[in-house]
Amino acid sequence: MTTSGDAEEYLHASATGTTLSFWAARRPDVPAVTAPDGERSFAALDAEANRVARVLRRAGLVPGDAVAVLLPNRCELAVVYYAALRAGLRFVPVNRHLAADEVHYVVDDCEALAVVADHRFAEVADAATAPIGRLRLRLSVGGAIPGFRPLAEAAAAESPQALPDPVRGRWMFYTSGTTGRPKGVVRDLPPPSADGMGGNTNRPGEVTPEEMARAGIPDQRMEPGVSRHLCTGPLYHAGPLNVSLTVPLAAGVGVVLMDDWSPEETLRLIAEHRITHSHMVPTMFTRLLALDEHVRDAADVSSLRYVWHGAAQCPVSLKKAMIDWWGPVLLEYYAATEGSVTYVSSEDWLRRPGTVGRPTSPDKVLILDEDGEPLPPGHAGTIWIKAPAQRFSYLKSPEKTAGSYRGDHYTLGDIGYLDEDGFLFLTDRVADLIITGGVNVYPAEVEARLTTHPAVRDVAVLGVPDPEWGERVIAVVEPVAGTPTADDALAADLIHFCRTHIAHFKCPKEVHFVTALPRTDAGKLPKRELRERYRARAAAGTGGTSR
Known part of the structure; x- marks a missing residue:
């Protein structure tokens, strides 16, 4: 063509x-x-x-x-x-x-x-x-x-x-x-383009081939009649709909859809359909690597050329293990529904383990301190991202839209730094956000539901490290005075109550009970301190109904 x-x-x-x-x-x-x-x-x-x-x-x-x-x-x-x-x-x-x-x-x-x-x-x-x-x-x-x-x-x-x-x-x-x-x-709609005719569009976001080249990402050209894409994630998410349906079909390349994901089925489909391209999240890597060694050794993944991954940070040891198994086919990106930010090839990542990639232009990422002043390389601050040419807005929420921007840049609330070569590393998160299995969970929504339970006086919903899901959701609950028992039965009741009103993936996997949550005089909850405390407990294996 x-x-x-x-x-x-x-x-x-x-x-x-x-x-x-x-x-x-x-x-x-x-x-x-x-x-x-x-x-x-x-x-x-x-x-x-x-x-x-x-x-x-x-x-x-x-x-x-x-x-x-x-x-x-x-x-x-x-x-x-x-x-x-x-x-x-x-x-x-x-x-x-x-x-x-x-x-x-x-x-x-x-x-x-x-x-x-x-x-x-x-x-x-x-x-x-x-x-x-x-x-x-x-x-x-x-x-x-x-x-x-x-x-x-x-x-x-x-x-x-x-x-x-x-x-x-x-x-x-x-x-x-x-x-x-x-x-x-x-x-906003991007301008019409003939780029997809050559199959050179298999990338997250509206990014030109020139920008990808500046970020050090190789041409992932898909060829009609040769390439096949495996869609592993649900198409109600932006990443899979864009990368795993829109882009391949725009290039004349067929897509194999998975509904209920499993590691065994992933390997079977890769071999059966000679899959060349795919898109995954770190939780999938964890479960693939958990398969028996003989299953992994028998799997035919030789057809794979490029596997995009994002949605959550990928632990260094996990990604190294996947590259050892599948070869340097992993392409990582840092992005959100609002726009894409950085990209990194396996080769560049191996030289800088832990990076989420290099911005596609010099002004794409700013690292600013609390006063909005730029920070030098190696110093962590809030990550501000240049808005795409097709700027985003929030439906019926002009205040939220305006508050998201600082000039031409917006923030997802993440903390990180750029090294001397311009590669971005994430270190923490400002936004009160949990990412479990590559899916965003906002604690405020879960807290709002749990506080309607008659036994809950106050609650904090947090994310703690989880070896499979990246983070898991937990709730720290201050029971109403006079509650007879704060035990496993009440914890189970609170989890069930939550699940009857909101999606299960948002609900806590475990509940910790405390005599009182540490509110300040202004009524604020020191979430960062609580997160650190319960992350340490998770690492030590302390869970559920602790007072």
Whole structure:
């Protein structure tokens, strides 16, 4: 695909959200998406996306409107996604592990006019969406949901032909905030590009090949007919949707979707499909390395070329062990929903163990002290990141948006330093944030729920080191005076109470009881001191219901 005509066609496809159609015309019978529920060729996926785009338009959705999806990693998620991209809509993926109240908040807050849900989540989907009067469509996938129309039935009545007037849409993710409720991250659309035609787009974020080269990252070119990408993470997260679906398909490369991740299945799929590219998080590395040695030795991972990883810091010993096993195929990045920051190859990382990479431009990262003054190399301070050209904002939250920026830079609340060669190292976190299994958990949300339990007078939710998940969530609880017993039974009750209201991954794995939490005269809780204390206890193996 090197002719000027092809480049012009691809540029037009990029501008109209129809890059999938570009490849459907050239690789119609090649598998585009292979999932536990089936497979779609490029032509079939493109045709279904056209049908669903017409379903959404017939319901009255116009460019800028939102469609929310509560789906596992299955073919229909890709269908709805590409329908939204060519119909000018906002595609809002919802974490399928959320409780009904949490799903309701996201669907209502993004002002979705259509919802697509899997029958496996029928109870949550119905409870979350039934009260929202503005919804024009509730569509089910994989089976019946009361009050929902089957997506396949609605789509069958529509034409599979290309839309005469495609409009480029976008995705919109929700990221949790320190106040508890998540916020929708709205990004300006990047300019149309023909870069993906050559397969040179397998990277997180909107970063040019030139910027990647400056960061020392090799060309990870994907070749149609040669490359295959394995999607290991849930597509309701920004990283997997971008790196493991959008980018490969934009390059004409097929994707194999995993739904329920396991290390054994990962190795099987890599060998069966001759996987060349993938995206993972450190927890997956931990579980892969925990396999029996004979299983690892028998695994055929020779096809792997590049495996992106991010979402959480990767311990030095863990990453070294993975490179020893898989070779120098790991490419690490430091990023968030708001934008990408740094990248590092295996070779550069081995020369500087622990780094999360080098910024793609000299002004990409600033290290500032508490007064906002720049710090020299080797001195740790708050990390400020230059906003991408496609700046982000938080939906319906101009104050939060404004507060996130310092000029052209924003911060995720992390602490770190740049070495003399410009490589970034993370040392701590300012934001009250827990990252468990590569997923963000904001303690304020969990604390707000636990304080409604009648036995809880005060609570602090913390993250402590965990060998598998990176961090695990714990709660330090001050019981209401007169509570008969603060024991394992009450701890179990508090965990169950939490799980009935919010997603399980956010809830504490253990509860520690104290006579009183150390509030200051101003009512503030010294979280840093508490974290250090309970991290030390975790390292010593002291857990649960301690007073």
